[in-house]
Amino acid sequence: MAAPSAIDETLLRALEAVVGARGIVSGHARLSTYAADGLPLFSQAPDLVVLPRDTDETARVMALLHTAGVPIAARGSGTGLTGGATPAAGGVVVSTARMRSILELAPADRRARVQAGVVNADLTTAAAAHGLFYAPDPSSQQACTIGGNVANNSGGPHCFRHGNTTRHLLGVVVVLADGEVLDLVRDSNDPVGLDLVGNFCGSEGTFGIVTEVVVKLVPVPERVETLLALFTDLDAACGAVSDLIAQRLEPSAIEVLDRLTIEAVEASVYAAGYPVDAGAVVLCDVEGTDEEVEAIATDLVRIAERNGAFEVRRAADAAERKRLWAGRKGAFGAMGRVAPDLYVADAVVPRTKLRELVRLATEICRELDLKLANVFHAGDGNLHPNISYDRRDPDEVRRVLLAGTRILEACVAAGGSITGEHGVGLEKRDHMCALFGEDDLDAMRDVRRAWDPSGRLNPDKLLPIRRCSEIHADAVTTERVVPSA
Amino acid sequence: MSGHPNHTAADAPRTGGSTRGFDLASLVEYTKTLECIHCGLCLTSCPTYQLTGVESSSPRGRIHLMRSVAEGDLEPDAEYADEMDFCLLCRHCETACPAGVEFGALMEHARSGLTEQMPRPPLARALRWIGFRFVLPRRRVLDLAGAALRAVQITGVERIGRWLLARAGSVVPTSPRVPKGRARRRLEPSTPADGAARGAVDVLEGCVMPVLFGRVNRATGRSLAGLGYESRPLAGVTCCGSLHAHNGDLDGARTLARRMLAAARATERDGSDPLPLVVNSAGCSAHLKELHHLFDPDDPDRAAAEELAARVYDFTEFAAPRLRRRPPERSIEGAWKGPFAYDDPCHLCHAQQIRTPPRDVLAALPGLELVPLENSEGCCGSAGIYSVLRPADSAAVLEPKLDALERSGARTLVTANPGCHLQWQAGIERRGLDVRVVHVAELVARAYDGRTTE
Numbered sequence: 008m009a010a011p012s013a014i015d016e017t018l019l020r021a022l023e024a025v026v027g028a029r030g031i032v033s034g035h036a037r038l039s040t041y042a043a044d045g046l047p048l049f050s051q052a053p054d055l056v057v058l059p060r061d062t063d064e065t066a067r068v069m070a071l072l073h074t075a076g077v078p079i080a081a082r083g084s085g086t087g088l089t090g091g092a093t094p095a096a097g098g099v100v101v102s103t104a105r106m107r108s109i110l111e112l113a114p115a116d117r118r119a120r121v122q123a124g125v126v127n128a129d130l131t132t133a134a135a136a137h138g139l140f141y142a143p144d145p146s147s148q149q150a151c152t153i154g155g156n157v158a159n160n161s162g163g164p165h166c167f168r169h170g171n172t173t174r175h176l177l178g179v180v181v182v183l184a185d186g187e188v189l190d191l192v193r194d195s196n197d198p199v200g201l202d203l204v205g206n207f208c209g210s211e212g213t214f215g216i217v218t219e220v221v222v223k224l225v226p227v228p229e230r231v232e233t234l235l236a237l238f239t240d241l242d243a244a245c246g247a248v249s250d251l252i253a254q255r256l257e258p259s260a261i262e263v264l265d266r267l268t269i270e271a272v273e274a275s276v277y278a279a280g281y282p283v284d285a286g287a288v289v290l291c292d293v294e295g296t297d298e299e300v301e302a303i304a305t306d307l308v309r310i311a312e313r314n315g316a317f318e319v320r321r322a323a324d325a326a327e328r329k330r331l332w333a334g335r336k337g338a339f340g341a342m343g344r345v346a347p348d349l350y351v352a353d354a355v356v357p358r359t360k361l362r363e364l365v366r367l368a369t370e371i372c373r374e375l376d377l378k379l380a381n382v383f384h385a386g387d388g389n390l391h392p393n394i395s396y397d398r399r400d401p402d403e404v405r406r407v408l409l410a411g412t413r414i415l416e417a418c419v420a421a422g423g424s425i426t427g428e429h430g431v432g433l434e435k436r437d438h439m440c441a442l443f444g445e446d447d448l449d450a451m452r453d454v455r456r457a458w459d460p461s462g463r464l465n466p467d468k469l470l471p472i473r474r475c476s477e478i479h480a481d482a483v484t485t486e487r488v489v490p491s492a
Numbered sequence: 493m494s495g496h497p498n499h500t501a502a503d504a505p506r507t508g509g510s511t512r513g514f515d516l517a518s519l520v521e522y523t524k525t526l527e528c529i530h531c532g533l534c535l536t537s538c539p540t541y542q543l544t545g546v547e548s549s550s551p552r553g554r555i556h557l558m559r560s561v562a563e564g565d566l567e568p569d570a571e572y573a574d575e576m577d578f579c580l581l582c583r584h585c586e587t588a589c590p591a592g593v594e595f596g597a598l599m600e601h602a603r604s605g606l607t608e609q610m611p612r613p614p615l616a617r618a619l620r621w622i623g624f625r626f627v628l629p630r631r632r633v634l635d636l637a638g639a640a641l642r643a644v645q646i647t648g649v650e651r652i653g654r655w656l657l658a659r660a661g662s663v664v665p666t667s668p669r670v671p672k673g674r675a676r677r678r679l680e681p682s683t684p685a686d687g688a689a690r691g692a693v694d695v696l697e698g699c700v701m702p703v704l705f706g707r708v709n710r711a712t713g714r715s716l717a718g719l720g721y722e723s724r725p726l727a728g729v730t731c732c733g734s735l736h737a738h739n740g741d742l743d744g745a746r747t748l749a750r751r752m753l754a755a756a757r758a759t760e761r762d763g764s765d766p767l768p769l770v771v772n773s774a775g776c777s778a779h780l781k782e783l784h785h786l787f788d789p790d791d792p793d794r795a796a797a798e799e800l801a802a803r804v805y806d807f808t809e810f811a812a813p814r815l816r817r818r819p820p821e822r823s824i825e826g827a828w829k830g831p832f833a834y835d836d837p838c839h840l841c842h843a844q845q846i847r848t849p850p851r852d853v854l855a856a857l858p859g860l861e862l863v864p865l866e867n868s869e870g871c872c873g874s875a876g877i878y879s880v881l882r883p884a885d886s887a888a889v890l891e892p893k894l895d896a897l898e899r900s901g902a903r904t905l906v907t908a909n910p911g912c913h914l915q916w917q918a919g920i921e922r923r924g925l926d927v928r929v930v931h932v933a934e935l936v937a938r939a940y941d942g943r944t945t946e
């Protein structure tokens with residue numbers, strides 16, 4: 008439901024004067040490619056896309072758009088999985104895709120200052136030359152931007168040990184809705200006064216546009232080993248993970264892949280030698296000094312075996328490790344072989360309950376006649392039930408969304424949460440009511456208004472736009488597919 | 493060839509029309525678009541996305557456009573056509589895509605659909621017809637064109653023309669330097685093996701190769717001789733049709749493919765196994781391995797094409813294992829300055845997954861020091877005739893690669909594809925770098941017989 012377009016020739020020319028002709032995307036066909044992020048269920052083309060090159064240009068663009076009063080959706084690479092970068096209210100997409108400079112790499116200080124559009128993997132590649140890396144490693148790291156990571160407080164396999172994006176932020180430079188530039192780069196780890204950077208992280212483009220980010224870099228560990236434990240079924244693999252956690256074992260990553268996922272990966276360009284005869288595998292990285300690695304690895308093998316692993320393999324060398332991880336990271340995409348679309352649910356459960364909730368998700372999908380694959384950050388209790396579907400089939404879409412809702416509700420009932428790392432976006436906006444009361448939500452709305460009094464930044468997202476009582480009253484139907492503005 | 497300004501008639505926007513009246517199936521291979529789940533993992537692999545940061549110039553964006561056209565949501569208008577033309581068909585996105593989207597096939601189909609249903613302006617059409625249907629398939633015409641271009645180049649007429657066009661504000665592609673007549677001579681009907689023969693192979697002489705890179709063809713023969721193989725140029729074919737397939741002329745490509753199959757059949761001697769067909773241009777070896785895509789499942793030529801594919805070897809792929817059995821002994825030092833860097837041609841690494849063999853070949857050559865080249869799998873911007881159709885974009889794609897070349901410290905850049913060869917030469921010349929470009933086969937030949945390329 009696009010707002011009546013407030014973009015006239017004069018505004019267009021003013022914007023073009025700031026960002027140059029190549030910084031403007033208009034035209035029906037080109038704009039249509041900005042209608043969705045990694046979740047094409049939600050789709051709304053913007054009226055215009057602007058691609059500023061730095062903070063200053065962003066500020067001038069935002070000031071112009073403020074005067075025009077149009078809604079704005081920030082966009083990095085559009086790999087988000089909750090419709091966060093979809094301009095649900097129409098208006099303008101401000102893309103950081105031309106802000107790709109690593110502004111400063113300070114190995115001695117173990118920090119880097121980057122533009123928001125720098126791709127996650129590019130930062131790690133640049134840091135590697137100095138024996139450092141950027142720890143948050145979303146499976147989409149070859150494409151997603153640091154700005155998008157900040158907005159969603161993204162995680163990744165190795166965040167089990169290292170923590171999500173927020174743990175690695177030293178500061179951000181933000182442009183507010185009216186074009187004001189806020190420099191929130193701090194010199195110490197312990198900010199004086201309110202932690203505005205922490206507050207900003209995870210705001211999903213509703214507070215402002217991040218233009219620059221200062222992050223911590225972590226030394227590459229002395230030694231890393233990758234272990235792969237094979238199980239006959241998913242249930243046993245989940246049990247093993249719960250046991251690992253209960254025994255306080257500290258690998259740096261604990262991931263689970265089930266059979267359908269393995270088959271898809273092995274059929275793709277990311278084939279890594281995952282055994283197609285296993286019902287599920289647990290993939291772990293262990294890092295540290297030689298002794299630490301050996302000690303953890305030995306315990307890991309023991310625990311895996313007592314939980315029914317029929318084999319535990321160790322990657323022979325760095326090349327095999329790299330392949331196994333590339334396979335894991337290509338897993339969502341590889342599911343494209345199963346059906347035209349993939350719905351990646353993202354929920355968190357207490358890690359003692361992995362087994363029962365994975366069982367439940369399987370049950371829900373069986374009941375609704377949906378094809379489910381599982382690949383998830385098991386160590387964090389972060390489930391990703393992946394449901395294959397075809398968006399051209401309205402009934403299947405309805406069942407997918409219903410399954411998503413039921414799985415989330417079950418996770419919340421078990422003491423978990425509705426998102427582990429993908430954010431709320433459009434998709435889970437109404438599910439916020441399952442987790443928060445109206446008072447909590449009102450408090451969040453107040454915070455949001457303090458950052459963006461105009462309410463033009465990513466409107467319709469993150470916080471429910473209706474009262475929870477109304478939402479609860481609605482049965483879950485396909486109506487949720489099209490966000491109500 | 494010289495003097496097409498950036499926006500020539502050849503890539504002028506085509507006139508649009510309503511979705512009604514278009515044959516959607518021939519515009520887009522719809523089922524292949526459905527493989528894409530919109531994950532975006534391909535974005536950063538794409539040279540045109542790197543250049544612009546614009547989603548519609550990314551693989552995901554282009555697939556979205558194709559799907560929208562097929563579903564009737566979008567008219568195949570000038571914007572659509574421009575995004576299809578902007579693509580370099582480098583297929584880097586295929587290497588990145590976990591869902592296995594066959595982007596190369598999708599794009600060839602989309603371009604062909606556009607050619608048929610949204611005719612370009614008459615001048616562009618005429619130029620394309622002359623190039624694809626008249627010049628490329630005919631050895632004589634190619635030879636004449638080569639001679640004519642050389643005449644224009646040595647008399648200075650070309651420089652004047654380029655200067656005039658540049659003054660008129662056009663971006664002018666550099667025309668490839670045509671060597672003198674002796675260097676354009678054709679291969680002998682047979683080049684014998686050196687020493688004890690291990691076997692015989694057919695080689696593809698190619699269309700522009702003899703005109704511009706006769707020396708590479710001869711080096712290929714000399715390398716094969718060193719490896720112990722007699723080589724014979726495949727008679728009766730000129731162009732394999734890869735340029736046609738990439739540029740929206742699938743019909744033309746099909747005609748040439750049938751000619752290729754007939755020529756291949758003619759070499760089959762009763763009873764004996766067909767000989768390997770060694771190809772020294774990555775774009776052509778890739779195309780010949782996928783020739784069957786051009787034919788319907790019930791077309792008898794489809795099976796023939798599959799058989800031919802099994803015979804085709806890229807030069808590097810053929811040489812790598814055999815070099816180990818007969819290691820060359822002469823140092824290549826002195827002929828080219830080290831260190832060397834290898835740049836992966838897209839149609840070797842992305843289209844054929846050939847990455848290790850060229851490096852194995854280089855490692856087997858005495859006196860060759862190889863240094864790594866960042867982003868060696870990134871497209872150089874040559875992309876067949878792209879550098880002629882869109883010279884400004886083509887040069888812009890090369891820029892970061894030239895930076896990487898400078899950082900590598902290499903003095904000789906090794907490639908395995910004529911298009912890349914020309915593109916690098918032009919870029920290096922523009923920047924005034926002291927780096928030479930060489931085809932792998934030239935190095936191998938030298939390591940065997942000690943002669944410098946001529």
Ligand SMILES: Cc1cc2nc3c(=O)[nH]c(=O)nc-3n(C[C@H](O)[C@H](O)[C@H](O)COP(=O)(O)OP(=O)(O)OC[C@H]3O[C@@H](n4cnc5c(N)ncnc54)[C@H](O)[C@@H]3O)c2cc1C
Nearest residue numbers: 083084085086087091146152154155158161162212217428
């Ligand atoms: C295959 C695949 C695997 C994934 N794996 C993981 C994973 O392991 N862990 C994980 O956490 N996520 C994962 N994701 C989700 C996604 O990649 C992350 O959320 C990522 O951080 C999004 O980055 P982006 O640059 O693509 O942002 P976009 O999708 O463009 O935007 C995401 C959100 O951030 C906002 N935004 C973007 N840039 C800015 C900015 N500069 N300022 C303010 N707001 C901004 C947008 O408005 C939107 O709300 C995966 C996605 C895919 C497709």
Ligand code: SF4
Nearest residue numbers: 538579580582583585
């Ligand atoms: S073929 Fe190359 S230029 Fe074309 S979309 Fe794929 S990566 Fe981009």
Ligand code: SF4
Nearest residue numbers: 528529531532534589
């Ligand atoms: S990587 Fe493949 S599936 Fe993902 S968006 Fe690109 S083409 Fe589509």
